[in-house]
Amino acid sequence: MENKNEITKIKKLAKEIRKNILTMSLAAGANSSHFGGSLSTVELLATLYNSVLKFDVSNPLWKDRDRFILSKGHACLGYYSVLCEKGFFPKEDLNSFEKNGSFLLGHPVINKKKGIEFSNGSLGMGLSLGIGVALAAKKKNKSYKTFVLIGDGECNEGSVWEASMSAAHFKLNNLTAILDRNNLQQTGSNEEIMSTKELGDKWRSFNWDVKEIDGHDIAQILAAFNYVSEKPKLILANTIKGKGFSFSENNNDWHHKIMTKKQYDDALKELNVPK
Amino acid sequence: MRATFGVAALELGNTVDKLMILTGDVSTSAGLDRFKKKFPDKYLDVGIAEQNLIGIGAGLASEGFNVITTTFAPFQTLRCCEQIKVNLGYMKQKICMVGLASGLVLGTFGYTHCCIEDIGILRSIPNLTIISPADSSEAVKAVLSSLEHKNSVYIRLTGGANIDQIYEDDYNFKIGQSITLKEGKDVSIFASGTMVKVALDCSIILNKSDIDAEVVNMHTIKPIDINKVNESAKKSKLIVSIEEHNIIGGLGSAVAECLVGIKNSPTQIFFGINDSYSEGGDYNFLKQKFNLTPDFISKKIISKFKDI
Numbered sequence: 001m002e003n004k005n006e007i008t009k010i011k012k013l014a015k016e017i018r019k020n021i022l023t024m025s026l027a028a029g030a031n032s033s034h035f036g037g038s039l040s041t042v043e044l045l046a047t048l049y050n051s052v053l054k055f056d057v058s059n060p061l062w063k064d065r066d067r068f069i070l071s072k073g074h075a076c077l078g079y080y081s082v083l084c085e086k087g088f089f090p091k092e093d094l095n096s097f098e099k100n101g102s103f104l105l106g107h108p109v110i111n112k113k114k115g116i117e118f119s120n121g122s123l124g125m126g127l128s129l130g131i132g133v134a135l136a137a138k139k140k141n142k143s144y145k146t147f148v149l150i151g152d153g154e155c156n157e158g159s160v161w162e163a164s165m166s167a168a169h170f171k172l173n174n175l176t177a178i179l180d181r182n183n184l185q186q187t188g189s190n191e192e193i194m195s196t197k198e199l200g201d202k203w204r205s206f207n208w209d210v211k212e213i214d215g216h217d218i219a220q221i222l223a224a225f226n227y228v229s230e231k232p233k234l235i236l237a238n239t240i241k242g243k244g245f246s247f248s249e250n251n252n253d254w255h256h257k258i259m260t261k262k263q264y265d266d267a268l269k270e271l272n273v274p275k
Numbered sequence: 276m277r278a279t280f281g282v283a284a285l286e287l288g289n290t291v292d293k294l295m296i297l298t299g300d301v302s303t304s305a306g307l308d309r310f311k312k313k314f315p316d317k318y319l320d321v322g323i324a325e326q327n328l329i330g331i332g333a334g335l336a337s338e339g340f341n342v343i344t345t346t347f348a349p350f351q352t353l354r355c356c357e358q359i360k361v362n363l364g365y366m367k368q369k370i371c372m373v374g375l376a377s378g379l380v381l382g383t384f385g386y387t388h389c390c391i392e393d394i395g396i397l398r399s400i401p402n403l404t405i406i407s408p409a410d411s412s413e414a415v416k417a418v419l420s421s422l423e424h425k426n427s428v429y430i431r432l433t434g435g436a437n438i439d440q441i442y443e444d445d446y447n448f449k450i451g452q453s454i455t456l457k458e459g460k461d462v463s464i465f466a467s468g469t470m471v472k473v474a475l476d477c478s479i480i481l482n483k484s485d486i487d488a489e490v491v492n493m494h495t496i497k498p499i500d501i502n503k504v505n506e507s508a509k510k511s512k513l514i515v516s517i518e519e520h521n522i523i524g525g526l527g528s529a530v531a532e533c534l535v536g537i538k539n540s541p542t543q544i545f546f547g548i549n550d551s552y553s554e555g556g557d558y559n560f561l562k563q564k565f566n567l568t569p570d571f572i573s574k575k576i577i578s579k580f581k582d583i
Contacts, residue, residue, distance in 0.1 A: 110366050118337070119366045122357055128327045129362070132334015139295075139316070140338070159358075162324035166331070169322075 006051060007218045013085060014046040014218075018244045019273050020081035024097040024104075025259040031098040033106065036254040038077035040182040040215070040239035041149060045082045047221040048147060048178075057087040060113050066144050067133050069118055071126020072151035072180065073107040074256075079116075080104050088115035124157025126150060127177060131167050134175040149178045153185030156194045161206070167232040168207035175232045176225070177208075180215065182241035184252045200236050208234045215239035245270055276432040277375055279411035280345070281306020283418055287343075288314040291422060295335050297321060299328050299346040305375055307345070325355040332370045333362035341371075341422050347381075348374030348390035348431065352397060363427035364400040371421040371428045377407075378433040378468065378519035379548075379561040386552045389561075390431075395524020397429050398497050404450060405497040407431040407518075407526075409471035410441045413494060416448035424450055433468035433519050435558055441471055441492070453500040459489035462576060463507035463514050467493050467526050470517040470546075476569035477517075477576065484577050488515075496526050504533035512583050514543040515576060519567065522547035544579055546572050 018039065025033045048068065049055075055065045070079045077097075084094055096102035103111055107121025120126050130148035137144050154160060167175055181199060183190055190196045200210045209229035213220040215237025224235045241255070242248030245267045259267075287294055288310055297319045302311050311318045321328045325346060332342040345351065351374040352359070362368050374393060381388040397403055404426045408414040414432060421428035428450075441456070448454075456471070457478050466474035471492045478488040489511065491503060508514065514534060516527035527545040534540040548565050555561075562568060566575075 119361060122361050124326075125330055125358060125361060128330020128358070129334040129337070131327070132331040132336070133338055134334075135319070135331065136335050136338030136340060139293075139335075139340070159326040159330070162322075162327035163330065166321055166324065166327055170319075 010046045010050045010218045014042050017042050017081040021077045026264045027095045027097045032258045034074040036242040038075045039243045040241045041078045043216045049082045052225045067146045069126045069148045073120030083115040123154040124159035127163035134172045147176045152181045164206045172232045178235045182239045184241045203234045210234045212236040276411045276414045278306045283415040284310040293340045295340045295342050297344045301346045305345045325350045329355045329358035333368035336368045336370050343371045345373040348377035352393040364402045373430045377431045380558050382561040385555045391521045391548045404428045407467035439472040451495045451498050453503045454492040457490040459487040461486045462488040463511040465491045465493045466517040477573045480573035499529040501533045508537045508540045517546040
């Protein structure tokens, strides 16, 4: 029963995140935003921030907080949305997305007081940072955990594999990577651009404990996070790019696209939430 | 200088709180074998993976560790240039990078292992400090100062095993503050790294031709000591820069960027590697080839000085 309530709560949070994503996408105007790759992360982020991560919004620099790194920094719409929902900054700030001088740019800029642990945007860098942070926990005998969200397109970057190899070598069982496997990257499918076939096998062969799940099924996401391993853990989350809106699901036009007011209104109706 | 770095590391292991020294499979070359044995918890080898080296270093630094990374200069700088930009420049995670065997000393290995580009490339990244020590004692001072410094620092080690020592007595080393090793009123020579010795040798040769040359050890290339350049520009008739680096983007460029802001500034002559990858060879062969010798440089200065 408790689990059912928790799932309902996470689903509600996911809905709010999607609504916030629409707000920011509209606010971005002609600057456009990375819509599709943000929507594939929504359930993962909602579950992580609702039920997994230890943090204290009134003390964002709390030393024992868990650390989260959005390595696929372009998917910041979901990240900013969940931080906002958890109280790191007010809703009106979302309207400043990609505006001059805003702290909410199109890729995260380090701002620990607002819950943003690192700057990211150039792909393939977040996992190495996470390894440094996880190693620091071991060195300092701290129990905080480190979570890094990466993309499947991002796995084209060689630096991901340098990091992957070393995390297992350093026996970082306090590190979890979440791989948003939405099968699409900027200009086409993984298969067309650079095959990432058998991603699970690749990570397993780098000595990670791989849990493959449906990345939109909250019960499965919770179970994967709760699973304890003696190795670094990879949650291979099969997701749908653009998830949540009929016009954007698996439609790579929405990788980075301008949202019109009409599309925004239609999407809100589809989401079935009040404006 | 590399062996000296290893000795300095041993001292740091005893004195610096939350120290982490990271290498990319170069512990022996970096003189760190003893450190590795004595302080295994403070040593981390990330393998031949320099992008990961900087990322892990930045992650540790974000958690309060005093991080030093080291590998051969091309791999310490060029291979992981974007990680340096994003993690150290943009995000201001603070680490100290030690680039081994920069310049021409590994010339017999070919230009994959020489490094004539590091200063130019790193100089264009905001929030980075660049130091090129003149001898091994200055390398130690540079490492110690870096740990207290607010920005990330790149320490560029040049020269071979038997590097000339510039300093006999202890002295005050301050990042960003050049050291005038010899006063002079006619010509001002700015040099860094192993070229400081070359500059001193030049001044002796020049003296025989009645040219009184000032020699400045510009150990910090970024931020450049603009006050010293201004002061020299006011009194000298000729400015000279000598560097074991491409003449594009290095010390000479940094000095020139100061000079252009000065009304009626004196002429500058650049000595360095003339924007080329020549045939390979040993250190002395390459220094001769690129005219980085006291005799050649002095002759050029004398000839130029006469024309003024």
